Amino acid sequence: MRIAELFHSIQGEGRLLGVPSVFVRTSGCNLRCWFCDTPYTSWQPEGDERSVDEILQELAAIDCEHVVITGGEPMLVRELVSLTEELHRRGHHITIETAGTVDLPVFADLMSISPKLSNSTPDDHRNIEGQMSSARVVGSWTARHDAQRHRPEVIRRLIRDYDYQLKFVIDDADDVLEVERWLIEFPEVPDSRVYLMAQAIDRDALVEKSRWIAEIVKSHGWRLSPRLHVELWGNTRGT
């Protein structure tokens, strides 16, 4: 499987905030969010091919119970089934971070699902100085991204069969209305599983947006997720 990076850090988002974890980041994604904070796994995928055994050896050298498999979209990678089975056998706690559009019978202690709202769709107006890709490539992804970003049957299977959390990336007040509409489709989701987190890649924007998101969260009984890695290290790769 193609691995963009493997590193030891702390979980910066959601229920396991602050827990020391090893991150295994697969490269490749079926979506192209305009705000993707790991474009080296989506717009310009990078990484080396590594076998399940090689990854297990690297993880064995790091004394860390929690393993977070992230991406890109890790659920695209079939070898994840055998990797997660073996990690479970070795006693690791496994989090899978997914957008919830692809299904795979993996083992996971926590399925961390980040459904992509309409605010994620790439268009060339947001492609400032071509940071996403060329206008032609961005244009080719607009409809494709929108068609793939919501797969209710996958979400339904994941929240039925795993312990889970839902993390929504929020840019403005309209996004909150969209979260409310999204949740109507899944009445089985309790408020305590819903995390809102600000769309931001620098500390100042993160704090400013998180302040008004906190008020929304209070009124709905949801949760505010910080992005601790952004607060501590900024948008730095491998942290």
Ligand code: SF4
């Ligand atoms: S789903 Fe995640 S990895 Fe894929 S483009 Fe969106 S933010 Fe990036």
